[in-house]
Amino acid sequence: MTPAGGGRAARALARVNLAAIERNTAKLVRASPRLCAVLKADAYGHGAVESARAVLAGGARVLAVATSAEAAELRAAGVAAPIIVLGALTRRELVEALAAGAEVVAWTDALLDWVREEGGGRVHVKLDTGMGRLGTRDGALADRFVTRVLATDSLELAGVMTHFATADEPDMRFLEEQLARFSSWLDALRDQHGPIPAHAENSAALLGAGRARFDMARCGVALYGLDPFGVDARARDLEPALELVSWVAALKPCAAGESAGYGRRFVASKATLLGIIPVGYADGVRRVISPGGEVAVRGRRRPLAGTISMDSLAIDLGEDPVAIGDEAVLIGGAGEARVSAEEVARWAGTINYEVTCALSPRVPRHYHRDGEALDA
């Protein structure tokens, strides 16, 4: 007998629809004609190089990453668009970022010294208007950095920026405070120096307002069809691009009183059938989603049974027939059996961003365009 599932490409895989990323990008470009597509963390788990091509096809003009290695990866793949490295850099990382022709973010004299000493480059000066992370909170100091960059031959001012802390929350007050701080600082800066490109909005701020207030928005999560507000991407006309699928690799009859999994956290209250799915927390399926989480098989959701292991998990099939070889959908699917990343995030007590970022390198990414496979 040929074991069902023998034709499967992999025990578990992430299918990424590049056409969906392209259309999500085009939607964001309508709200922010100059769009910076954020591809950090391997494009939120979707694959940075392939996603870069999709967002550029969708009309993004600038790319952003968090680390110098991420910038170098895109350049090595032949991506020519401007790249901003958003994160903090050690001096060695700064060298790598500049070697990749990336733009960097600065908020201290020491950082500007480094860029100058390493031969110069394009710099974004960051004002911290309330995120409390990178950037200076001191507007006068940020002014001085802008003046210094403008006055230094080897430094080029690529833009000024800030980042919002609460754009995804229904209470708009802090967002408005941050906006007011940034806008009044920017107005004074432009009075003094003339036009200076500015960027601030993330996905939630852009979609919340409907159009960009500044010269460029920096969007990540929405590109991938994930809802920046954590509820329902489809309600915002975003198309989820990633599906995580595995298969029913074994069926295990379980009599009343028999248990399954580490710690015996599942004990059958009546006779049932368990489906064993070869995907686990080492693939990025978070252990905390059991109990409570579900997996879709044959158009129906099935509850997780017991503890998620490193390499496998079990689902409770009850009386419902499924066959070895059936596809098991952990994220994605259609109709009643659709499991969204937002829902998985709620089971895990986290945000959708973390759900796709958690997918480990052990899960191969398979790229397609609306179901049509791309040549590997």
Ligand SMILES: *Cc1c(COP(=O)(O)O)cnc(C)c1O
């Ligand atoms: C990650 C990030 C973004 C993108 O945020 P999304 O919520 O994914 O749109 C924008 N700006 C900065 C500085 C970031 O770190």
